[in-house]
Amino acid sequence: MTDQPQGAVKTRLYVESPLAEGQSVGLDHERAHFLRHVLRLDRGDAVAVFNGRDGEWRAVIDGFGKGWCSLTVAQQRRVQSAAPDLWLLFAPLKKGRIDFVAEKATEMGVSRLWPVFTRRTDPNRVNSDRLRANAIEAAEQCERLSVPELVEPLPLARALADWPADRRLFLCAEAGNARPIAEAMRETGPCPAALLIGPEGGFDQSELDELGKLPFVVPVGLGPRILRADTAVVAALACWQSLSGDWTADGGDTRPPFRSPTEPTV
Amino acid sequence: MTDQPQGAVKTRLYVESPLAEGQSVGLDHERAHFLRHVLRLDRGDAVAVFNGRDGEWRAVIDGFGKGWCSLTVAQQRRVQSAAPDLWLLFAPLKKGRIDFVAEKATEMGVSRLWPVFTRRTDPNRVNSDRLRANAIEAAEQCERLSVPELVEPLPLARALADWPADRRLFLCAEAGNARPIAEAMRETGPCPAALLIGPEGGFDQSELDELGKLPFVVPVGLGPRILRADTAVVAALACWQSLSGDWTADGGDTRPPFRSPTEPTV
Structure with a gap:
């Protein structure tokens, strides 16, 4: 496990699977390679996942195999919100x-x-x-x-x-x-x-x-x-x-989530 | 001279020289190459030129040499207008x-x-x-x-x-x-x-x-x-x-000059 504060995530991934606490998510060859060999993540490291329906979740890497990676979904980070039509x-x-x-x-x-x-x-x-x-x-x-x-x-x-x-x-x-x-x-x-x-x-x-x-x-x-x-x-x-869109509103919901220099999302 | 209607121009070039009727304008090696070998223009063909001060002018190619091209400025096509600050x-x-x-x-x-x-x-x-x-x-x-x-x-x-x-x-x-x-x-x-x-x-x-x-x-x-x-x-x-800028006004001046398919400007 690389050195990162509790809760921090190393990247953000779009997945197709349903997301809920305890759910397992499998990643394909390309994603697995990216996490392991580009970002150099390991078992126990956390990433953020979203699927367009269930909000954004923290998920923890269970392990890598030949051409795959499996994650377990942990806590929800953001709830799903409506996007502009x-x-x-x-x-x-x-x-x-x-x-x-x-x-x-x-x-x-x-x-x-x-x-x-x-x-x-x-x-x-x-x-x-x-x-x-x-x-x-x-x-x-x-x-x-x-x-x-x-x-x-x-x-x-x-x-x-x-x-x-x-x-x-x-x-x-x-x-x-x-x-x-x-x-x-x-x-x-x-x-x-x-x-x-x-x-x-x-x-x-x-x-x-x-x-x-x-x-x-x-x-x-x-x-x-x-x-x-x-x-x-x-x-x-x-x-x-x-x-007319979602740049019109004031307030916390309409500002991007703060991305600190120690928590890169890319 | 390639086949083009009177007044049509084959490209638009930014130049440093002053622009007025009868003025000569010299182009450097790169521009000369572009006109001759990329656009395949010849003596007598017309281009548009502008310099940021004197509006846009039609200019006619006088001739090419080794690494240069000279133009003679003919008619004004557009007068200079103020740009947003x-x-x-x-x-x-x-x-x-x-x-x-x-x-x-x-x-x-x-x-x-x-x-x-x-x-x-x-x-x-x-x-x-x-x-x-x-x-x-x-x-x-x-x-x-x-x-x-x-x-x-x-x-x-x-x-x-x-x-x-x-x-x-x-x-x-x-x-x-x-x-x-x-x-x-x-x-x-x-x-x-x-x-x-x-x-x-x-x-x-x-x-x-x-x-x-x-x-x-x-x-x-x-x-x-x-x-x-x-x-x-x-x-x-x-x-x-x-x-607040120059997209706010109605009227002819604020629409781009019409670029017909037979008069490419690039």
Whole structure:
């Protein structure tokens, strides 16, 4: 057992298993390797685990085997809290930029990540496993209690075909009529929301025209510069979170858990 | 001369020279190579140039030599407009992440980029040439008419020693007392502003305490998740631009110039 104060945890892991006191949790080869050979943890060391349903728990390493690690769940550290109801629809970008979108959108608290193909979308497929791995890693790192739901990629028109009537879709449009984002979001107020970010080449004009006719679409402008798609993702999510999301509340619950220098979580 | 409509430009370049009709502009080896061998431009082709003072101009390639290219400035395309007065003070990050900060902060419209060393800042030096090259590239790409001023890196305390009394410094604090960012920025209103983003490991508690005592410092919170420093840069800048900066205005001037698919600017 490495030298650490009682209660301190050496990392945070997302798991699928149910979490409750005394529950056993098995980790796969990759996680076991990470704990043993990267973090150099041993039997008796503690990690934090969360599964998106049962809050965050301290769990203690029982032992390692060839390609596995088992943990026993001990005390609860945080109770599950509701996450904002915020979807991100985005045109897939090339590798590197799409990794970034998954990481940043997760940090920014989206509940659903949804790749959609627009007319000028360059990549015509998405590596969903890679997207999910990036989202999980970001959730572990940023102290989220959940991982965004990853929805099957679809052509934009199909994604919008069964759109829920009460959910506003903020269209981040680099051309055409659009109101300043803060003004439009303030007027809309808190509600189930989604943001739509186009591809690097922008939306097609006909696409913007069609989108503008949909009753749930609110075109918004992100200022006078042309933002890269990955920049627009973070920027638009920041506007929503700060005006209508979980960045609006004062108080202890809304501040990140304090991470002391002696208790790294990564 | 490649086949392009009159007036169309094939790329956008930042130059140091004064710009006015008939003026000659020389490009260095790297730019000349880029125009000739990457974009495959030739004598008579047009590019757009800007220098941060004289607006944006169409310029025509006169010819290439060994390691140079000369242009003649033709018509003005856009007049110079005022940029927001917004500084970004940030703790240097490792390569990759700091490139990202330079790119994103430029797209987000900062007027001054200022690396500052905090107690837990990991890299102890900054490659200013690289930072500047990233900022220039982003300015060319995002249709800005200027490049952020790059200030000599300093320890945080020294950067704050001669702070202008009328400039608010929004401290993006992951711990301690801080008001929700939108609320704090709305109350402060439009004014000369600066944002301070700490290092990956966060500020030291004593550092936060000292910062909190300075009359121009406004601590702000960015929600319940721990954001990476590079995420916090884009998010905090988006809040300021959308509430107090140049994303607030309606109207033609505040929409990006339309970039048609047949007129790529990169």
